[in-house]
Amino acid sequence: MSEGVEIRFEGLAATRQSGVRLPWRLSWRPVMPLLLAAPLLLFMLVFYALPVLSMLMRSVNDPSWTLSHYASLTGDTVFLKVFSNTLYTSLTVTAGALLLGYPVALSLVRAPRYAPVILILILLPFWTSVLVRSYAWMVLLGRHGLINEALLAAGMIDQPLRILNTPLATQIAMVHILLPYMVLPIANALRQIDPSLARAASGLGATPWATFRQITLPLSMPGVAAGVLLVFVLALGFYITPAMVGGTREITLSMLIAQQVDQLNWAYAATLSVVLLATALAIIAAFYRLPGVGHTLRTSAR
Amino acid sequence: MAGAGRGAKVTLSNLERSYDRVAAVAGVSLDILSGEFLTLLGPSGSGKSTTLMMIAGFEKPTGGDIAIDGKSVVAMPPYRRNIGMVFQNYALFPHLTAADNIGFPLKQRGVGKAEREKLVREALALMQLPDHGERYPRQLSGGQQQRVALARAIVFKPRLLLMDEPLGALDKQLRENLQLEMRRLHADLGITFIYVTHDQEEALTMSDRIAVMNAGLVAQVGRPEDLYDRPGSRFVASFLGESNFLPAIVRGIEDDVVVAECEGAIIRALCPGRPATGEKVMLTTRPERIRFADGAFASTAPQNRLSVTVTEAVFAGERCRYMLQARDGTAMVLKEPSSAAIRRRAVGERTEIAWSVADTILV
Numbered sequence: 001m002s003e004g005v006e007i008r009f010e011g012l013a014a015t016r017q018s019g020v021r022l023p024w025r026l027s028w029r030p031v032m033p034l035l036l037a038a039p040l041l042l043f044m045l046v047f048y049a050l051p052v053l054s055m056l057m058r059s060v061n062d063p064s065w066t067l068s069h070y071a072s073l074t075g076d077t078v079f080l081k082v083f084s085n086t087l088y089t090s091l092t093v094t095a096g097a098l099l100l101g102y103p104v105a106l107s108l109v110r111a112p113r114y115a116p117v118i119l120i121l122i123l124l125p126f127w128t129s130v131l132v133r134s135y136a137w138m139v140l141l142g143r144h145g146l147i148n149e150a151l152l153a154a155g156m157i158d159q160p161l162r163i164l165n166t167p168l169a170t171q172i173a174m175v176h177i178l179l180p181y182m183v184l185p186i187a188n189a190l191r192q193i194d195p196s197l198a199r200a201a202s203g204l205g206a207t208p209w210a211t212f213r214q215i216t217l218p219l220s221m222p223g224v225a226a227g228v229l230l231v232f233v234l235a236l237g238f239y240i241t242p243a244m245v246g247g248t249r250e251i252t253l254s255m256l257i258a259q260q261v262d263q264l265n266w267a268y269a270a271t272l273s274v275v276l277l278a279t280a281l282a283i284i285a286a287f288y289r290l291p292g293v294g295h296t297l298r299t300s301a302r
Numbered sequence: 303m304a305g306a307g308r309g310a311k312v313t314l315s316n317l318e319r320s321y322d323r324v325a326a327v328a329g330v331s332l333d334i335l336s337g338e339f340l341t342l343l344g345p346s347g348s349g350k351s352t353t354l355m356m357i358a359g360f361e362k363p364t365g366g367d368i369a370i371d372g373k374s375v376v377a378m379p380p381y382r383r384n385i386g387m388v389f390q391n392y393a394l395f396p397h398l399t400a401a402d403n404i405g406f407p408l409k410q411r412g413v414g415k416a417e418r419e420k421l422v423r424e425a426l427a428l429m430q431l432p433d434h435g436e437r438y439p440r441q442l443s444g445g446q447q448q449r450v451a452l453a454r455a456i457v458f459k460p461r462l463l464l465m466d467e468p469l470g471a472l473d474k475q476l477r478e479n480l481q482l483e484m485r486r487l488h489a490d491l492g493i494t495f496i497y498v499t500h501d502q503e504e505a506l507t508m509s510d511r512i513a514v515m516n517a518g519l520v521a522q523v524g525r526p527e528d529l530y531d532r533p534g535s536r537f538v539a540s541f542l543g544e545s546n547f548l549p550a551i552v553r554g555i556e557d558d559v560v561v562a563e564c565e566g567a568i569i570r571a572l573c574p575g576r577p578a579t580g581e582k583v584m585l586t587t588r589p590e591r592i593r594f595a596d597g598a599f600a601s602t603a604p605q606n607r608l609s610v611t612v613t614e615a616v617f618a619g620e621r622c623r624y625m626l627q628a629r630d631g632t633a634m635v636l637k638e639p640s641s642a643a644i645r646r647r648a649v650g651e652r653t654e655i656a657w658s659v660a661d662t663i664l665v
Binding site (some may be wrong): 038044111194196200201202203204205206207208212214215219 | 377380406
């Protein structure tokens with residue numbers, strides 16, 4: 001879309017500058033990208049945008065035009081509990097992914113010889129279905145799962161730990177699944193840092209740690225912000241993983257929505273969906289205002 | 303200069319650096335004196351930048367030693383060497399202002415904020431950028447960035463400053479201004495400068511001494527005029543300025559002058575060694591030191607003379623440039639300061655040329 005806008009501006013500028021009427025063929029140029037995207041846009045409109053919109057409409061039009069569904073949310077303790085739980089889970093998952101992901105991104109850029117191996121290790125789970133990975137975590141974390149069996153065998157615990165069906169299990173599995181979204185933008189930002197800057201810092205008397213603190217880390221912040229944004233927003237809407245490994249006591253917003261749909265409570269489900277969407281959009285908007293982040297997001301999407 | 307002792311003395315002993323058994327630097331030995339402006343001059347791939355990077359500590363030598371003031375620094379990481387360095391692309395930190403860039407080395411050395419600000423202000427004033435401290439590198443022109451990089455490299459008063467083609471990215475006018483500025487800075491600071499360039503004019507203009515490098519080795523070290531007047535090899539003669547080469551056969555030696563036969567004429571040349579009679583050698587002389595020797599020409603200095611034909615004549619404003627051909631086909635170039643009073647030669651004209659024995663070198 002942005003490509004189309006740019007080309008259109010170019011066309012206009014050229015027309016204004018030359019002051020000469022352009023041949024008719026040139027007038028197609030501005031709409032050309034739009035035409036190329038038209039089939040997909042049409043598909044998205046019919047099979048995605050309209051159904052989603054009609055679903056969301058139920059939050060304000062059920063049974064008739066009303067804002068009562070939103071008004072009732074403020075006093076809804078279940079919603080408030082689930083919403084804060086969702087935000088908390090997203091926050092811890094983002095923090096976990098950042099702490100684990102930054103060193104990986106650094107090694108990806110600093111050790112080019114091992115970069116292909118590291119990249120495959122990051123992306124291999126990425127290419128596996130979320131369902132399969134969530135099942136794998138169930139096997140690992142279960143009462144008689146690999147982790148408990150190993151700890152028991154090593155004599156470090158007397159009875160199996162309860163990990164599966166707790167928020168911790170959700171957080172561990174989600175960090176694993178979302179890690180690539182943190183690593184890749186950070187690695188991308190690190191790769192764009194001119195290597196002579198670290199040399200210069202070192203030559204000017206900065207120890208390796210000082211060079212990292214004062215040069216590398218600040219210059220990689222746009223990538224960090226992009227990774228944090230991606231992971232946080234994706235974590236907000238996670239459903240399969242928390243539903244499978246997180247148990248039923250600490251549920252997330254997406255699980256609540258699914259529950260309400262199951263009970264054919266459409267208006268409530270739609271209202272929750274709008275809240276989820278609005279939260280995500282608000283966070284994205286806030287991050288785009290941070291300097292350098294918008295650019296990094298666009299380049300890492302390539 | 304009063305700065306004696308303020309500059310570091312650098313000794314390279316048989317310094318080597320190989321990559322996958324290919325030698326980039328193949329045994330460089332060089333004594334760089336305290337307070338000297340030494341230029342490493344050579345074509346790309348000659349090992350000059352690698353040598354500089356090893357002195358700075360960014361590259362590890364695969365052999366030999368680097369001593370600064372008599373102490374080996376090979377095992378010392380770059381951040382402990384206390385050497386100023388200016389990079390080709392300046393390597394200014396894009397997220398820091400000009401003032402913070404200049405203050406960076408001071409901060410690493412634990413200099414207090416007030417003292418740091420004072421030194422940064424002085425450095426900015428020295429570089430004629432007193433009002434540019436709050437700007438970011440991208441808001442500065444190329445020449446201003448260059449000055450900030452230079453200020454950052456000297457603000458902590460190192461005794462040695464390394465520069466890797468620092469003027470390469472600037473246009474000619476600015477480059478010439480900065481060359482003079484750097485000369486002045488060198489005189490003011492009295493510290494040792496090691497400068498890397500492939501630009502022979504830059505090297506001749508700025509340096510106390512030049513080390514010409516080729517294929518990972520130092521081909522010759524000396525003062526600019528010595529290198530220009532007495533090139534020790536064909537490579538140095540052709541890389542540093544323009545040279546004519548005359549193949550000749552040694553006929554004898556008189557004192558320290560070689561008598562050789564060339565193009566059917568006897569040519570005398572200065573020579574450091576003592577070549578054997580009958581040996582085939584190469585003589586060299588500079589195009590601007592040859593004169594047309596027909597008509598009213600007189601000189602008391604011992605001269606070499608040769609008959610030639612003009613094959614090409616180019617008027618280039620301040621001087622005329624002639625392509626000449628000797629009897630046996632050797633091509634030569636002659637440069638003459640232009641003057642309306644001097645008759646210009648026509649293509650095809652047969653004439654005599656002469657040049658001083660002191661300007662003829664056996665290489």
